[in-house]
Amino acid sequence: MAVAGVDIGAVATKVAILADGKMLSIQILPSGYDGNGAARRALRLALEESQLARGDIDFIVSTGYGRKVFSEANKSVTEITAHAEGAKAVCPSARTILDIGGQDSKAISLTEEGQVANFVMNDRCAAGTGRFIEVMARVLHVRVAKMGELALKSANPARINSMCTVFSESEVISLLTNGRSREDVAAGLCESISRRVSIMVRYVGVRESVVFSGGVAKNVGMVAALEKELKTKLLIPPEPQIIGAFGAATIAQKSLEKEESAASSLRVEGGYPVTAISAAPLTRGAVAPGVEGVTPPLGDSTG
DSSP: OEEEEEEEOSSEEEEEEEETTEEEEEEEEEOTTOHHHHHHHHHHHHHHHHTOOGGGEEEEEEESTTTTTOTTOSEEOOHHHHHHHHHHHHOTTOOEEEEEOSSOEEEEEEOTTSOEEEEEEEOSOSTTSHHHHHHHHHHHTOOHHHHHHHHHTOSSOOOOOOOSHHHHHHHHHHHHHTTOOHHHHHHHHHHHHHHHHHHHHHHHOOOSSEEEESGGGGOHHHHHHHHHHHTSOEEOOSSGGGHHHHHHHHHHHHHHHHHHHHHHTOBOTTSOBOSOOOSSOOOTTOOOTTOTTOOOOSSOTTO
16 A cells, blocks of 8 residues: 655655555655646656556645645645644654745644644745745855854854845845854854744744754754754754655555545444445335345435
8 A cells, every 4th residue: 555745845846655654765856836747756756766656656645835736636735734744753752843944934733642733834934944044045155055064163153133034135245244254144044043933933832842844954053043042952854854745645544544444344324334235226125235134214216
């Protein structure tokens, strides 16, 4: 039994394929302008990696901004649902989730039973997202993947006061022009983002274990700044960027199991098991084979 989860984000599209509860393959591709096309390509590559054919996938669940555009999905769920499911699957003790993606950030609190208790989401401002980091990395002339390492070298982080991407860019340029090191500015940017997103986390409540997911969770400078701001240890999944896709795949597996269970235990009204139903129309007063002892209601044979 193989299933797939597809997370079509504003920046990246992620696919995770599971078989009997085990991860077979993952793929991460740029979403571009065509979310459906990106999802189809990512799914094809994931299938090739796992040596499966499209027909081997029994159920697909989509999530993310583009979840409604993916034509091959059997079902779609919100990002909140998918990330909650993915986080508790990799960390059963998860009670708080912080996810920072390319264009949004979200904080989710879970009950002791692992259900969503509350959430808050920022999808209207680039500040506090991966896009903000991309812009600032360009100003610092450093690759995004190296910005976190640069920040950890700072002994005196610069204070970045602006919460707007445009104004922050001007502020960073001014700091560099006035002699502040790239290390100090990078550290200051990580702390600035941490102050912003920590407001969301505190809104839903900081309860351990706290899972940090999304592409920004790969930034070691951000992890350090957030742990300092929230005063708690963050749990980082092995591949934090695919938690939404993994959660969608987990939901797909549960949905498929539910369908198969329902099909194997088909019951008529009153709870009597049906082992076989004749394809021929029933006459008045007749009883379907395998349903002995049940008197059908009066009415014509077409129901």
